[in-house]
Amino acid sequence: xxxxxxxxxxxxxxxEISKTRTIVEEKTKEFVQKWQGNKDYLKKPEIxxxxxxxxxxxxxxxxxxxxxxxxxHLWQSLDQENPQIKAEVNKAxxxxxxIENQIQFFTHRISKVDKKSQSKFLKSxxxxxxxxxxxxxFESANYLLTEPExxxxxxxSPLAYNNWTRMLSSFLAKEEKNLKDESEKLKPRSFxxxxxxxxxxxxxxxxxxxxxxxxxxxxxxEVAENELNSVLQYKKITDELRGFKKPDEARYLADDIxxxxxxxxxxxxxxxxxxxxxxxxxxxxxxxxxxxAYHERNVPILLGKVNKKYDYEKxxxxxxxxxENLDKEFLEIFVNFEENGQIDVFPKKGKANGAFATxxxxxxxxxxxxxxxxxxxxxxxxAHELGHGINxxxxxxxxxxxxxxxxTSTAEVASTFFEDFVFQELIQDADQKTRLSLMMAKLNxxxxxxxxxxxxxxxxxELHNIFRQKGYxxxxxxxxxxxxxxxxxxxxxxxxxxxxxxWWVYVHHFRYFFYVYSYASGLLISKSLQALxxxxxxxxxxxxxxxxxxKSDSPKNIFAKLQIDITKKEFWEKGIxxxxxxxxxxxxxxxxxxxx
Numbered sequence: 260x261x262x263x264x265x266x267x268x269x270x271x272x273x274x275e276i277s278k279t280r281t282i283v284e285e286k287t288k289e290f291v292q293k294w295q296g297n298k299d300y301l302k303k304p305e306i307x308x309x310x311x312x313x314x315x316x317x318x319x320x321x322x323x324x325x326x327x328x329x330x331x332h333l334w335q336s337l338d339q340e341n342p343q344i345k346a347e348v349n350k351a352x353x354x355x356x357x358i359e360n361q362i363q364f365f366t367h368r369i370s371k372v373d374k375k376s377q378s379k380f381l382k383s384x385x386x387x388x389x390x391x392x393x394x395x396x397f398e399s400a401n402y403l404l405t406e407p408e409x410x411x412x413x414x415x416s417p418l419a420y421n422n423w424t425r426m427l428s429s430f431l432a433k434e435e436k437n438l439k440d441e442s443e444k445l446k447p448r449s450f451x452x453x454x455x456x457x458x459x460x461x462x463x464x465x466x467x468x469x470x471x472x473x474x475x476x477x478x479x480x481e482v483a484e485n486e487l488n489s490v491l492q493y494k495k496i497t498d499e500l501r502g503f504k505k506p507d508e509a510r511y512l513a514d515d516i517x518x519x520x521x522x523x524x525x526x527x528x529x530x531x532x533x534x535x536x537x538x539x540x541x542x543x544x545x546x547x548x549x550x551x552a553y554h555e556r557n558v559p560i561l562l563g564k565v566n567k568k569y570d571y572e573k574x575x576x577x578x579x580x581x582x583e584n585l586d587k588e589f590l591e592i593f594v595n596f597e598e599n600g601q602i603d604v605f606p607k608k609g610k611a612n613g614a615f616a617t618x619x620x621x622x623x624x625x626x627x628x629x630x631x632x633x634x635x636x637x638x639x640x641x642a643h644e645l646g647h648g649i650n651x652x653x654x655x656x657x658x659x660x661x662x663x664x665x666x667t668s669t670a671e672v673a674s675t676f677f678e679d680f681v682f683q684e685l686i687q688d689a690d691q692k693t694r695l696s697l698m699m700a701k702l703n704x705x706x707x708x709x710x711x712x713x714x715x716x717x718x719x720x721e722l723h724n725i726f727r728q729k730g731y732x733x734x735x736x737x738x739x740x741x742x743x744x745x746x747x748x749x750x751x752x753x754x755x756x757x758x759x760x761x762w763w764v765y766v767h768h769f770r771y772f773f774y775v776y777s778y779a780s781g782l783l784i785s786k787s788l789q790a791l792x793x794x795x796x797x798x799x800x801x802x803x804x805x806x807x808x809x810k811s812d813s814p815k816n817i818f819a820k821l822q823i824d825i826t827k828k829e830f831w832e833k834g835i836x837x838x839x840x841x842x843x844x845x846x847x848x849x850x851x852x853x854x855x
Contacts, residue, residue: 262571264337265600268624269330276327280354283321287358290317295364301372304383311389314365315660319621323362324355329619333626336611337603339432345425352417360410367409369393370400391812392661399512402501412497420493423486424770430479431765432609436471440464450475451612451630457554458634460561469554473758476765483764484734490770491726506723510773514668515813520826521668521776527831528713528779529747534839535710536750538702541846543752544855545699550752553759557707559635559700562854563693568633571604578642581684582677585792586799589677592652593645596627601648606630614640616647616674621660625651635685635700642681646674654809662811667774669814671781672788673806675708679789691852698845705782705838710748712778715766718744719773737763780825783834787823 270276290313294300300310318325331348338344372380377397380386386393403409435447441461448456448468453475456468476483494506503509511518543551545560569577575597582589596602601624603610611628618625625648631637650673654663665673682704686697721740726732732740738760745762746755768775788805791798801821808817818825825831849855 260572260575260597261600262602262604263600264333264603264626264628266330266333268599268601269326269333276330279326280324283324283358286317286321287361290314290365291361301368302376304380304385307369307380308383308385308389310365311386311392311661317362319660322620323359324351325619326623327351328355329617329623332617336628337607338609339429339611340609345429349417352421356413356417359413363409363413364406366396367403367406370396370403372397388659389661391810395515395810402503402509402512404500408500412500420490423489424767427479427483427486427764428611428767430482431475432611434475435608436475438464438467438471447608449606449608449610449612451606451610452632454612455606455630455632455634458557458559458636460559465554465558466552469552469758472554473761476758476761480734480761480764483761484732484737487737487763487769488726488731491723491732494723494772495727506727507720507773510667513666514774514777515666515810516668517815517826520815521780523826523828524776524780524783524831525713525716527828528709528835529717531835531839532710532714532748532750534835534842535706535748536752537846538706538842539749539752541842541849541855542699542703545849550754552754553756553762556749556753557703559703560696562696563690569635569638570633571631574631574638574641577638577684578645578681581642581681582645585677585680586803588653588803589649592649596625596645596648599624601625602627602629604629604631606632614644616644616651618651618655621655621663635697636704638685639678639681639704643674643678646677649673649677650806653803653807657807658809658811662809664810666810666814667777668780669777669784669817671708671778672785675782675785676788676802678704679785691848695845695848695852695854698841698848702838702842702845705841706748708782709779709835709838712775714744714748715768715775716773717747718763719769719775722769734761783831784818784823784825786834786837787830788821791821 270279293313294310299306301307328348328351331344331351335341335344335348377393380393381390404412431450434450434453436453437445438448438453438456439445440456441459441464448471453468453472457465457472459465459468498506498509501509507521508518511521539551539556542556542560543549546555546558551558579590579593582593603626606612610630612630614627614629616625616627627644627648629637629641629644631641647670650665650670654665679701682697682701686694686701689697718741721744722732722737725736725740741763742755742760745753745759763769788798788802792802805817805821811817815825823830846855
């Protein structure tokens with residue numbers, strides 16, 4: 260088992276990177292010379308099929324410097340402070356934009372063909388493997404600028420957007436504070452470690468961590484104010500240039516989802532914020548306080564045997580057991596990740612906080628980043644990121660390059676599917692007190708994934724709308740809007756204490772525009788799939804079919820084939836009802852144990 264990334268799976272050394280750049284340039288030139296002056300692919304389905312095959316091959320093996328960009332993205336995730344890596348990222352980005360600008364004519368011209376040609380292409384048997392890719396291209400045509408204008412936006416995007424978000428992230432990653440943990444050991448703690456210490460069961464530890472965390476956010480709040488305003492302005496300008504009427508409209512197009520589906524989801528969850536408010540009220544009672552401090556929202560309730568540590572090997576064994584029971588292919592994928600060095604497990608200074616799973620093309624491996632410290636929720640985090648990884652590998656086996664990947668609207672289905680099955684393994688055979696702790700932990704996940712993320716979505720929408728009215732928002736006003744929406748789902752049982760007004764500073768979600776709804780949609784859809792698997796274990800094959808579908812069809816159509824209708828309010832209400840029932844069961848258990 261390897262616990263650090265092996266990036267030689269991408270490149271062995273810098274000579275190989277340099278050689279790859281030359282090849283990318285040559286292969287791009289070949290493609291451009293062959294198709295830029297050839298209009299036959301815009302008229303004949305069989306020629307378009309040949310062109311798309313070659314384009315897909317180019318994306319898989321070369322792309323817009325994709326492999327090198329991916330390599331440096333991973334390196335930077337491990338060492339966000341390193342100026343040499345930043346320099347390499349900038350050089351790789353410049354080269355990637357150059358390549359992207361050379362080849363963008365291809366999809367741009369396809370998207371602009373007339374309606375008659377569009378219909379002919381979509382009906383052609385030659386183009387069946389690329390049908391949904393073409394549907395999406397034709398849909399995006401209304402929002403595309405001219406080819407020269409698109410090149411200008413591509414060139415300026417890193418300066419106007421990427422550099423801002425990367426700057427703030429690197430500032431936060433550099434931060435360290437001398438803090439004690441539960442063993443009273445005083446040592447420098449990274450930003451990611453401070454986040455973890457705020458969930459300590461020991462009040463003095465979490466309070467000192469929260470104090471340090473709030474000091475870091477306050478230190479960078481003014482920079483974050485300028486950063487976020489620049490990001491908001493960039494979004495406003497690009498929306499206006501492309502003709503998007505609303506701030507979140509581009510997200511629906513990118514995610515291949517109807518705006519009405521997201522609107523129904525957001526409204527349904529928002530109307531049920533009383534569930535999350537009741538959860539925090541229960542948590543406050545169990546912790547023996549009238550109100551939770553803001554930073555105590557995620558503090559685990561440690562009763563029974565739940566406070567035992569899960570070192571990585573123990574967590575890995577447990578997750579493997581669950582995967583094998585579901586399907587042996589899932590287990591094989593995880594074992595390969597560990598053996599090949601595709602999981603970076605432990606926190607360290609400069610490493611990105613949180614967790615993620617990522618890949619780029621059919622030819623690049625999946626890499627998973629964790630910050631495993633042995634806590635209970637690290638086990639479900641491992642399962643969550645593995646879900647993304649398994650999703651990637653199943654798509655890799657069954658789809659072409661143009662269908663590779665998942666739309667954001669469904670990206671969280673796989674992750675929460677596996678996470679919940681691992682949770683069920685953790686809770687099996689638990690005594691009553693341990694069971695209560697685990698049920699509270701699961702409710703905490705549900706509240707964070709569904710209710711908090713929809714509150715985030717509501718915050719984002721108001722933030723963009725007010726910015727577009729006023730033109731600039733000081734950090735104090737951003738904080739007020741943020742707290743307003745946090746109160747909406749937390750209720751009166753959580754204090755909006757001093758410092759909480761700055762917590763928008765570190766939430767990277769807000770810089771990537773409106774994708775947070777997908778956490779809620781993913782979990783609620785996942786719960787439907789879980790229920791079907793529990794009713795009939797053979798249904799796992801249909802789940803694998805969904806996990807293999809990638810971008811080959813719209814999420815609405817893919818789920819319709821599984822008899823799941825995500826357009827109906829009743830569908831979302833069904834999943835929310837399950838969470839309400841778990842809360843009621845948890846309240847009853849706490850009462851039976853005379854804890855409230």
